[in-house]
Amino acid sequence: MSKKSPQLDIDAPASDRVNTRARKRQSATAATPGIDDTPNMDTMPNAATAPTQTENPMRQVTIGGVAFSIEDKYAEGHVLNANEAASLNQTRAENIGNNFRSTIAEAREKAYLESVGREELEADEKVPSDYPLSDEVKAQLQAALTEAAQTYEFGQRGGGGPRITDPVQREAQRIARDKIEAAIKAKHGKLDAVPAEERRNLIEQLANREDVQRLAKANVEAASELVADIGI
Numbered sequence: 001m002s003k004k005s006p007q008l009d010i011d012a013p014a015s016d017r018v019n020t021r022a023r024k025r026q027s028a029t030a031a032t033p034g035i036d037d038t039p040n041m042d043t044m045p046n047a048a049t050a051p052t053q054t055e056n057p058m059r060q061v062t063i064g065g066v067a068f069s070i071e072d073k074y075a076e077g078h079v080l081n082a083n084e085a086a087s088l089n090q091t092r093a094e095n096i097g098n099n100f101r102s103t104i105a106e107a108r109e110k111a112y113l114e115s116v117g118r119e120e121l122e123a124d125e126k127v128p129s130d131y132p133l134s135d136e137v138k139a140q141l142q143a144a145l146t147e148a149a150q151t152y153e154f155g156q157r158g159g160g161g162p163r164i165t166d167p168v169q170r171e172a173q174r175i176a177r178d179k180i181e182a183a184i185k186a187k188h189g190k191l192d193a194v195p196a197e198e199r200r201n202l203i204e205q206l207a208n209r210e211d212v213q214r215l216a217k218a219n220v221e222a223a224s225e226l227v228a229d230i231g232i
Contacts, residue, residue: 062168065221096149102199103144106192107137120189169207172216176206 058069080088105127111134112127113119121127133141180202184194191199206212 061166062217062220065217065224092152092154095154096145096152099152099200100145100148102191102196104141106196107141108133109190110192111137167220168213168217171219172207172212173203175212175216175219176203180206 056071056073056075058071061068061070108129108131109121109127112131113121180199181191184191184199188194194202207216
C-alpha cells in the first residue's frame with residue numbers, strides 16, 4: 001500500500017495556510033517537555049529594590065550625645081583615589097604634628113628657663129607660646145620630627161592614630177591629659193621629667209577608664225544641652 005502524502009488545500013488563501021502552520025508549531029512547542037512559557041516577570045527579583053548585603057564592620061559613634069552606627073568604608077588593601085590620598089596625608093601630618101607638640105613645648109620651656117637662669121617654672125608661670133627658639137634648637141627639632149614621621153603608623157600605641165572625632169573620647173583625652181600633666185608637674189616640677197612616650201601611655205590608660213568615660217559623656221551632654229538652650 002502506498003503512503004498517502006499530506007493533503008494541502010491549495011485553494012485556501014495564503015494567510016489561512018500561514019495561520020494553520022503557526023498553530024501547529026504552537027501545539028508542538030506546548031507538548032515538548034522542558035520548554036516553558038515566558039517567565040513571569042512579577043516573580044523575578046528586582047536588583048534595584050533588593051536589599052544590599054554588606055560585610056563591612058560597623059563602628060559606634062556619638063553625635064550630639066546620641067549613639068549611632070556607621071559602616072566602615074576602608075579595609076586593608078583598599079586602593080585610594082586622589083582625594084582620599086590627599087585627606088589621608090593631611091591627617092597623617094596633623095597627627096604627627098599633634099604628637100610632636102609636647103616635644104616643642106618642652107624645648108621652648110627648657111630654652112626659657114636657661115634664659116632666666118632657673119631650673120623650673122614658678123607656680124602658675126607659663127612659657128610664652130611664641131618664645132623664640134634658636135636655629136640650633138630648630139635644627140634638632142627638625143631632625144627629631146623627621147625621625148618621628150618615618151616611624152609613624154596609624155593606630156600605633158602612643159602614636160596618636162587617626163584623629164579623634166568622637167566628642168566623648170576627645171573629652172576623655174582632654175580630661176586625662178590635664179590630670180596627668182598636673183600630677184607630673186606637682187611631683188617633678190616639670191613635664192619633661194617623664195618621657196613623652198610614657199606620658200602618652202598614661203593619658204591613654206586614664207582616658208579609657210570607666211569613671212573618666214562617664215565624666216566625659218556627662219560633660220559632652222551638658223555642653224550639648226547648653227548649646228540647645230542658647231539656640232545656636
